Amino acid sequence: MREYLKFYIDGQWVAPATPKTGDVINPATEEVSGRISLGSAADVDKAAAAARKAFPSWSQTTREQRLELLLAIQAEYNRRLPELGEAIMEEMGAPSALAHGFHVGLGSGHLQTAIEVLREFKFEEQRGATRIVKEPIGVCALITPWNWPMNQTTVKVFPALAIGCTMILKPPQLAPYSAQILAEIIHAAGVPAGVFNMLQGSGAVIGTALSTHPEVDMISFTGSEGVGVQIAQNAAPTVKRVCQELGGKSPYIILDDASFAKNVAEATAIMMGNSGQTCSAGSRLLVPQSRLQDAIKAASEAANAVTVGDPRGNFAMGPVVSKGQYNIIQEYIIKGQDEGAQLIAGGPGRPEGLNKGWYVKPTVFVTTNDTVIAREEIFGPVLVIIPYKDVEDAVSIANDSLFGLAGYVSGEDGETCRAIARRLRAGWIGINGGFDFHGAFGGYKRSGNGREWGEYGFHEYVEIKSLLGYA
Numbered sequence: 001m002r003e004y005l006k007f008y009i010d011g012q013w014v015a016p017a018t019p020k021t022g023d024v025i026n027p028a029t030e031e032v033s034g035r036i037s038l039g040s041a042a043d044v045d046k047a048a049a050a051a052r053k054a055f056p057s058w059s060q061t062t063r064e065q066r067l068e069l070l071l072a073i074q075a076e077y078n079r080r081l082p083e084l085g086e087a088i089m090e091e092m093g094a095p096s097a098l099a100h101g102f103h104v105g106l107g108s109g110h111l112q113t114a115i116e117v118l119r120e121f122k123f124e125e126q127r128g129a130t131r132i133v134k135e136p137i138g139v140c141a142l143i144t145p146w147n148w149p150m151n152q153t154t155v156k157v158f159p160a161l162a163i164g165c166t167m168i169l170k171p172p173q174l175a176p177y178s179a180q181i182l183a184e185i186i187h188a189a190g191v192p193a194g195v196f197n198m199l200q201g202s203g204a205v206i207g208t209a210l211s212t213h214p215e216v217d218m219i220s221f222t223g224s225e226g227v228g229v230q231i232a233q234n235a236a237p238t239v240k241r242v243c244q245e246l247g248g249k250s251p252y253i254i255l256d257d258a259s260f261a262k263n264v265a266e267a268t269a270i271m272m273g274n275s276g277q278t279c280s281a282g283s284r285l286l287v288p289q290s291r292l293q294d295a296i297k298a299a300s301e302a303a304n305a306v307t308v309g310d311p312r313g314n315f316a317m318g319p320v321v322s323k324g325q326y327n328i329i330q331e332y333i334i335k336g337q338d339e340g341a342q343l344i345a346g347g348p349g350r351p352e353g354l355n356k357g358w359y360v361k362p363t364v365f366v367t368t369n370d371t372v373i374a375r376e377e378i379f380g381p382v383l384v385i386i387p388y389k390d391v392e393d394a395v396s397i398a399n400d401s402l403f404g405l406a407g408y409v410s411g412e413d414g415e416t417c418r419a420i421a422r423r424l425r426a427g428w429i430g431i432n433g434g435f436d437f438h439g440a441f442g443g444y445k446r447s448g449n450g451r452e453w454g455e456y457g458f459h460e461y462v463e464i465k466s467l468l469g470y471a
């Protein structure tokens with residue numbers, strides 16, 4: 001049993017203003033795996049005051065001083081990799097290899113990237129007689145979801161630290177452990193008091209208190225569209241900058257060529273990774289109408305080959321994060337059947353032999369782009385295949401979505417892939433499996449307004465000042 005009853009505020013581990021705890025459930029066993037404290041607005045006041053007090057000196061530190069802190073964090077982070085992997089496995093049910101691999105690795109990647117970007121970042125530039133100066137925006141509230149817990153926290157915390165901001169991190173109740181360890185890491189690395197603060201609790205209480213707080217200058221939020229809108233509304237009266245990384249229903253276009261079956265199989269397997277709980281997942285697989293039968297064969301085989309089971313065992317897919325998410329996904333699967341979509345793999349209920357834990361069958365439908373299961377984000381291991389007539393039609397289906405977070409194109413003809421990629425109205429387009437920590441991650445349309453990762457992730461935490469007549 002884990003017990004994390006203290007918050008990290010002003011360089012100290014402190015008890016909440018009013019004692020209150022919440023259980024954390026292991027989604028693989030449905031049993032309580034630990035307890036956290038649930039904070040109140042009084043704790044937010046304390047954290048915000050600490051962050052405000054620390055801002056004048058932290059914002060005046062040199063690039064070298066902040067680099068030194070990030071390098072010290074890196075040493076601590078590397079020391080605690082196994083613990084982080086265990087925590088992620090337990091809090092959100094990622095299979096061991098994934099938790100210890102990509103989950104923890106995304107944190108390492110963002111840390112290394114923040115170090116590289118900070119080394120080169122142009123805090124000042126001269127334009128004629130004018131000096132443009134980039135300054136830290138101030139006290140930042142970082143509100144994160146449970147699906148890639150270490151990714152979501154590190155992609156915010158490290159750029160904010162690197163720029164010279166102070167911050168309050170609010171991790172998700174469903175997956176609070178890895179953030180607690182991250183706070184221990186940052187403390188052990190010697191962060192000055194008040195620069196980094198972390199408190200646990202519900203979004204309704206802590207999130208709202210942060211969104212409305214007069215001492216908070218900026219909010220970086222990753223999560224659902226509805227909560228993103230609410231935060232923006234709550235933040236409006238105090239004119240905060242609100243950076244939103246929201247949901248998606250991203251298209252994955254497969255071209256008609258010799259690699260077709262392999263590309264379909266790959267896209268299907270990727271979709272089932274992390275139990276489909278990835279905001280940028282390619283959840284709409286667009287295939288040529290003339291190859292639909294080949295696509296059905298390749299996708300159903302790939303989905304059926306995904307082994308599902310205990311995160312501690314050797315399975316490709318673990319459970320989804322919670323009973324709530326399980327129920328939502330089941331409703332979508334039933335909705336797909338009711339709308340007349342063709343079910344070609346998986347379906348309702350748990351996979352055979354699994355009677356406990358929030359396990360979902362890797363599920364694939366064939367449908368059209370106007371169905372609910374093709375339009376709404378399911379956030380589970382459910383792929384929809386949508387046939388297209390020609391490239392023109394593929395692009396139009398791909399862009400016919402309220403979301404615009406990501407898009408993918410796979411095919412042998414690089415020129416066609418690149419041309420399609422340019423026409424997709426989304427922020428993160430993977431061509432034949434391309435991936436880069438120095439890319440800029442974020443959405444068009446209802447997928448948000450922010451950009452994280454790499455240098456663009458730094459801009460969210462920056463105010464721009466013009467010194468006119470400087471020269």
Ligand code: NAP
Pocket residue numbers: 143144145146147148170171172173174201202203204206207208211222223224225227228230231245246247248278279280377379405443447448
């Ligand atoms: P969520 O319900 O929006 O929660 C995200 C975070 O916001 C949690 O920490 C939550 O606290 C907090 N929160 C809830 N209500 C709040 C409020 N009124 N004010 C302030 N904060 C509040 O999202 P989720 O269910 O955890 O995650 C799934 C969604 O996130 C999906 O839509 C997915 O696409 C999106 N997502 C997007 C990205 C991206 O980068 N674009 C990445 C990952 C996930 P609690 O602890 O109380 O839940």
Ligand code: MG
Pocket residue numbers: none
């Ligand atoms: Mg939620």
